[in-house]
Amino acid sequence: MAKSKSEETPLMLQHKAIKERYPDAVLLFRVGDFYETFNEDAVIAAQVLGIVLTKRANGSASYVDLAGFPHHALDTYLHKLVKAGYRVAVCDQLEDPKTVKGIVKRGVTEMVTPGVAVNDKLLENASNNFLAAVHFGGEVTGVSFLDISTGEFFVAEGSIEYVDKLLQSFRPAEVLFARQQQKNFKATFGTRFYTYTLEEWIFTTTYAEEILLKQFQTHSLKGFGVEGLNAATIAAGATLHYLKDTEHPNLQHITRIQRIDQDDFLWMDRFTVRNLELLNSSVENGHTLLKTLDNTVTPMGARLLKRWLVFPLRQKDRINERLDTVEYLIKESALANDLRGHLKQTGDLERLVSKIPLKKINPREVMQLARALQQVAAVKTLLGRNTNDYLERLKAKLDTCPGILDRILNEVMENPPVLVNKGGVMRDGVNKELDDLRAIATKGKDYLLQIQQKESEATGIPSLKIAFNNVFGYYLEVTNTHKNKVPDTWIRKQTLANAERYITPELKEYEEKIVGAEDKILVLETRLFDELLADLQKYIEPIQTDAQVFGRIDCLLCFAHNAVQYKYRRPQITDGYELLIKEGRHPVIERGLPAGEAYVANDITLDKEEQQIIILTGPNMSGKSALLRQTALITLMAHMGSFVPAASAEIGLTDKIFTRVGASDNLSGGESTFMVEMNETASIVNSITPRSLVILDEIGRGTSTYDGISIAWSIVEYLHDMSGHRPKTLFATHYHELNELEAKLGRVKNYHITNMESGNKIIFLRKLAPGGSRHSFGIHVARMAGMPPELINRANEVLAQLEEKHIDGAFQQNIKNIATSSQKLQLNIFDAHSDTFKEIRDRLESVDINRLTPVEALLKLNEIKSMIG
Template structure:
């Protein structure tokens, strides 16, 4: 039976009205000193937060579920709800309950979702928290990325694959798009993102342009370089709309919008970012390129380094600017050490300044902002006319903002409280009335002690004391042993078991002075702090530029320290199409080696003239995959502007790195390992260019041997002969038959990873050598992996029989022989006098085994198999 509205309490009627506006959010409803949740929200809160779920009567209607927590615990519990994937609406009291008769006015002051979090407990210092919006246009898809905690705002548009790469690179905490596009988004980009849908009318050019122009207070978007990018503009407009929708009206720190141009950066699709383990490892707690390179000392540097890794440069001049700066810091050891010291003390300047318009910054953080500006001034002086053009250009962008810096230091006390209303945030001498009130408050308390001493002497009560409580303020307390000495003019207020409490007119008079002064002090301090924040609003953009420059300097200094510590060398990035690496190493594997063990370095050359495609063979676990990945990573690091783990490297400018490494199913999409492999390989073939670097590992192994060899063979031939691009290619394989390609195609070269057999053991030398190999040592790998001895022994027996019989016997019969242990005497399969076996014998006798290639042998074996069937 439905509840009658009149049966509900006024409080619950108010709650119901507010909840109706935020039906998909957990509503935290402020009631006195608690945030309460009701009904289905209470069930969620109790489960996620581990708080007690209770029931209480709601007027005469029914009982409702209830769960709550103290208001001062909001940050802790809010963090847990959002991390659990819930949208949370924080509903506060908008009036002072003391001054209101009846129900207090309430309203939602903040909506918190994974993509619009600004609370420190919801954020990681080294990671951006991006909100993304995607708009599917007719000819292109637009996307925007905004971090409300830093003010960074990026837009781009392009095809589906490009947007997929951007989503993988930025890894947004939340993605919004039009409701009608939900099925389309999931089909294209899967379910790996937290998503929210908006109404279709928001995704229009007119509305998006209006909201952006209004926000940036400009007449056009030309100044941002995004004019004409209609789909990207629509996505950006949807982002700002969503922020307003989630009660975030104060966005003055979003001062710029930047275009991401695909042609500016070395392209890596999301498979390559995953396969090279740039940001995330495929194994738990595994090392990544980021974890090895990241020795930044500021949060801005840590966040920027991630972007530099997934967006390497393609402009030689910009690359060399970074390399020159890194070399400068290596040579200027003393300057680098001093800069490192200053950068460590800057803190998260970018997020601090973004808290100003959001009204989330506290007095202690304002003081930290001032100290950061002091470091900016010191860095500016340190880097003045240093001789490096790029660093001098960065240095010119710094602005220590001396006027506001001086204002902060003159206004905020040396040890301010976290909250402005706690008192003591404003320095003495800032405001005359505030100083007077503080004198009254402090001297008033001293006068209370004088009253206590005076009354004690007048009454002869030695144990008399003055205290305070919230019920009746200041009072005199007398133990029962002395209550007969109490003067008649004292007014008794409370009787305790061992004492009585009294007040006097004099005491009440001074209480009013003290309490009144303390209340006025709180109001004044809050006012003065808000005035300071208003002044700080004007400095948001220059402070943000300071933070961006700090991030760049931090990353460059980090590259210099990495080069010194890990013996990295400066690469020579050229306009050629040559990749020539001398003594290259894998930076992540090298870092993980046991103490005392050195990495086996390798030389590698790829060019368009005589070594375009390398077919790489070698035993399992010998280091083929490591060599493939280190080649890609060294190329990538050079384009980042970092020194590389090699003694010398010429890196021809590369526009795309493709990798097809490892096997994985897409079961949810109904795709097998082989289908995923073919999809990724097809994407490479269809998107490569003359300046691409292609890394292929074990292509074709997801299907039958014949199919696999055929596909792998044809891929190599296609890359060599059937495309004019001639992309540089590394192809690791277990199909030793591919070694034949070297004899047929002059730009295909065979290489292998060497090993040495000592007794029954195989020692992997991990050294690259020319020529192919025909042994995978799979059983040896199974042995060192811990397989039972009986299993290893049987595997060797089967291998021996296969190797000795695969030429002389049909495969089916060979497998039958293997399946059952051989008798002491075994007849030849050719003892049968059937026509089929005679025909088989004739076919085999006609084969010249010494001149038979492995591929021809397999084809002959298939012919015999077909004869049997």
């Protein structure tokens, strides 16, 4: 039965009014010492947090669902709700209940969503927590990324594909877009992100510029290099609007906005980021390139390294600037060790300083900030003796902020409590009134001891003691043995089993002085600490710059450490188009090898004139994919400014790396393996340039053999002749028929991964050698995978019979004919054969290869074999 408004209690009416303003959030409603949730919020809280769901009367015969937890456990429970994907509104008491008659005034003091999180339990040190906004602007799409916990703010605009790549690289915790664009967003970017929609009017140029200019206190956006980027500006404006709308008015740490220019970085589409396993592994708990390279010692460095990984440089001078610095740090090992030592003591300076305007920084963190500034001073001194130009420029940006550093060290206790209201935060000598009050509190307690001694001597009660409780304050306690000695002037307050408690006028007088002084001390310390934080606000920007400089130094030190530890060598970056790698190794696989096992290194040569395309054949599991990936990863690492896992590497400037490695069904999008494969391949062939590196692995395997070979063949021809760009290409395939292309196309060369047969076993030597391979060793691999012996034996019988009937021979002859023909590729081995082969063709064409199970395939093969027989 629905309740009328008059039946609801004042508390529930207040809750209802606030909940109506935040209908899509779980409302944590402060009631005394608890945060309570009601109705549907209570059901969610009980389920997610594992707390008890109860019912309570609501001023009438009806009840409401209720679930709550102690207020001091807010951090613990809040992060669980947000991690579960809920928006949470924290509603606090805005008045002291002791001073208010009737219902206490309440209001939402903070809204926490996945993309708007500053609580340490919601954040990962090594990862940014970006809030993104996307604006579909017609010809171009705008996007912004803001991390409220660090103050970093980026914008970009371009094609849908470009924005998709940025979303993949930044991996935002939450994405905003206009409500009317829901279908468009889902169709374009899928359901990979946690999203929230805003009203259409927010996504306008006028409003965006207004809110951005107000934030940065400037008359234009020219100084940030974003003027004219209307779509990006609109996205950025929507981001700031959302922060204000979620009760985050204090954003003084967001001091700048940075443009991401596509031409500044080596391009990798989201398929390449995934295929190369830069950030995520396809195997649970598997290693990634990021995990392999990350030996940073600060959270700022760890976050920046991830950005360097997905945004490698394209400018030769900037790459060499990093490489020169890494080489310098390797040579100056003592300097590098000292720098790492100081950086380790810094903590997360970037997030610490961002807590100041958000009013989230506590006394202990303020002292950590001071220690970080001391490390800034030490690093600046160390860098004063270096001869590296880049480090010299970084040193010039460091600001030790001596004024505020001295003030913190002089005013805040060395080991203060976490909470200001615990007292003991400010040092003696900071404020005379505070010193006087502390003297009263301290001496007052001393005087209480004097009272105890005086009364004990006057009454002859040796066991007399003075104590305190919250009911009646300070009291004298007398055991029953001596209660007959108590003077008549004492006032009895409490009788216990073995003692009685009394007060005296003198005791009450000093109690008032002591308790009053302690209350005043807390108020005064809080005020002095707030004044210090207000002064700290002036130093936000220089301290942020210090944090960013430390992040850069940390990444360069990490590269130097990796080079020494893992025997990486400096790559030579050239203006040419060649890729020459001597004894290259896969950086991730190498680190995962068992102790004592050496990685088999290989040489790779690719250029535009002699060896543009390598067709790589060899057995499954022989290491073809590893060789492909390591070539891409070495190129990528070089463009990051890192040394590489090779004896030497000469790498022509590369603008794009494309990979088509592996595939899986996109079931939610209704796409088969083959469709996913073709989408990714189409993206490559439509985007290549002369400076692109293309990595293709098993193209065409998602369809029938003949379609697959046709497509793979055509792709090689297109990359060689039709595109006009001659991109450097590595093409691994199990279609050995593609080896015929070497004779037809001058810049195509065949290579294979070597192996050795020993009896019925195959040993993979993992060494690259010229020439193609015509054996896939599929049955050998099946045996190694643990297939039943009877199945393996039957497969060998079928294979022998097929080879005896020369089916494969006829097919190979057709391939040779195609290779020598000037006509377009027409792959059909059945046209010139008998009715039997026509029937075989008809049956094969009726098979849906994507739905065929392995057992069904063997049965179909056996059926064809009987037809031939």
